[in-house]
Amino acid sequence: MAEKILMKGNEAIGEAAIVAGCRHYFGYPITPQTELTEYLSKRMPQINGVFVQAESEIAAINMVFGAAGAGARAMTSSSSPGISLKQEGISYIAGAELPCVIVNMVRGGPGLGGIQPAQSDYFQATKGGGHGDYRTIVLAPNSVQELVDITILSFDLADKYRNPVLILGDGALGQMMEPVEFTGIDSKPMEKPWAATGLRGRTEPNIITSLHLQPEKLEQHNIHLQEKYAKIRENEIRYEELYTEDAELILVAYGITSRIACSAMEKARSEGLKVGMLRPITLWPFPDLPLARLAKTTNAFLVLELCAGQMIEDVRLAVNGLKPVYFYGRMGGMMPSPKAIYNQAANILAGKEGK
Incomplete structure (x- = not known):
């Protein structure tokens, strides 16, 4: 039988991200997901990964933009008010078609609210949250084992569709402890020829942006995005x-x-x-x-x-x-x-x- 480990939900997400090949985490502590940030602050240096406690949630999501643009598997996490601060960056990431994983362990609101579990961020997660016609894939686990499985799946879906993926948990899932296993996992980062990694034999550099000043080009970009979202609707309902x-x-x-x-x-x-x-x-x-x-x-x-x-x-x-x-x-x-x-x-x- 596969060995199971008793883990807190937040910590299980962190280990699952590492198993999935994530080596770049940028975040800012906020209850009730601080244990995830704390866990990765210890684990990332052990595997030659990058951990940065940013000066703010806004800084953290833009660090994710940079790492994802360079082709890395990148991740951030927060709870409700912090995710609100990340919305502009998430819109930029979606517009630039960059893969990343964002974790929201939801707490009660509105405003600062409290630190107890809630599901009042559903609109924010599923309707875009930021500006523009964009979508994030949103996955909702209901156990610590699903936190593991869905974290790994999220990195794969992000790479597959070049799109941010949001894991929508809550304070209860983040704090509870259950046995989990990490066996039978086959998750490998995809090749990313579009990444901004220098010329590397190319004659033209890759340029990553969400800015399209000509309306005709911006409309074509939006049409492309909507076609991609239609494929996600067709293939990824769970x-x-x-x-x-x-x-x-x-x-x-x-x-x-x-x-x-x-x-x-x-x-x-x-x-x-x-x-x-x-x-x-x-x-x-x-x-x-x-x-x-x-x-x-x-x-x-x-x-x-x-x-x-x-x-x-x-x-x-x-x-x-x-x-x-x-x-x-x-x-x-x-x-x-x-x-x-x-x-x-x-x-x-x-x-x-x-x-």
């Missing part, structure tokens, strides 16, 4: 379905909330209630077609989030009015209990509309 075949009510939840929802679903099943679940793993591209398919067979959906309701908008768009979509959320770092979710589901199935 999700998990549980007990949806006969479900009269389908729970929709991601990240840490999906684990609580799974416990509620199992209790409902044990009571004879036909409850299933769809867990989005990619928040962008969003699994809209699977939800549209399920809307033809189920009676209703219940969306569960640690916020005032953000993913629910994508669920409603996917369902397109075919079936009712209900919502239950907690805010400010509060977590729902399996019993509370079970009660919401039971009320909906009893015709009480989750109230």
Whole structure:
């Protein structure tokens, strides 16, 4: 059997990044992801990697821009307010088509908020967050092992599409400890002939920029980006379905909330209630077609989030009015209990509309 190691979520991300070939990390400490920065400050020097605690989050994301432009596998991490500060740099990176990985261990907001887990950065992550017509691939793990697997996958997807990839976690996932394994991993950085590494036998240098002053060229660049995003939508949707075949009510939840929802679903099943679940793993591209398919067979959906309701908008768009979509959320770092979710589901199935 493969050896498993007990690791905290934040530290597991750091080791997974190293396994994936990341040798350049730039960050700034902020709770609840500081352990990731601390871990890599120790590990990067051990493997001849580069660790820089930048003077700010803005500096960190622009350091990522530089390293990615030189062809390195580069990474940064932060939590909600820090990710807000990185948005201009993320837009530049997307516009310049550079691969990198960005980790957001979400905390409650808005403003400074608190340090407890939340999912209120969904809009920021999936709708762009910064300026311009761009997209980041957004992956939402729900366990420490998935933090490992998805971190490694993120570097591969970033290289494949020359696009930033955002890992959307939360304070609970970052702080919890679970056994993980790092076996069976095959992740190698791709060749990057586009990188700015000097002439190296070429007659013309590679120039990396997101600036296109001529409107005709900027429009063509945007058309190219949209074609790339269409390919990502076609090829990279990931999700998990549980007990949806006969479900009269389908729970929709991601990240840490999906684990609580799974416990509620199992209790409902044990009571004879036909409850299933769809867990989005990619928040962008969003699994809209699977939800549209399920809307033809189920009676209703219940969306569960640690916020005032953000993913629910994508669920409603996917369902397109075919079936009712209900919502239950907690805010400010509060977590729902399996019993509370079970009660919401039971009320909906009893015709009480989750109230």
